[in-house]
Amino acid sequence: MTRPLFARRRPHTHTRPLFLCRACGAKWPCQPARLVLLHMYRDDRQGLRLHLARTMLTALADQPDSDALTLAVHFLGWLPRKN
Numbered sequence: 001m002t003r004p005l006f007a008r009r010r011p012h013t014h015t016r017p018l019f020l021c022r023a024c025g026a027k028w029p030c031q032p033a034r035l036v037l038l039h040m041y042r043d044d045r046q047g048l049r050l051h052l053a054r055t056m057l058t059a060l061a062d063q064p065d066s067d068a069l070t071l072a073v074h075f076l077g078w079l080p081r082k083n
């Protein structure tokens with residue numbers, strides 16, 4: 001039996017402590033991860049903001065020398081402003 005195409009792809013989740021995408025190697029959340037997150041949280045944008053904020057705090061704890069504002073812009077700055 002063949003698995004569906006999406007099941008064979010690596011998910012665009014992050015590694016630690018560098019928070020790079022396991023699938024594409026870009027800084028997480030990469031573009032595909034952002035699309036998945038927008039879909040997963042399509043009815044709960046506040047929940048998405050909280051999830052990203054928590055993940056950003058974990059990234060900041062893992063990378064204490066990184067710039068907090070740069071991390072905040074990367075993790076949260078791409079979110080749509082409405083709803």
Ligand SMILES: [Zn+2]
Pocket residue numbers: 012013021022023024025026030031032033
């Ligand atoms: Zn990716």
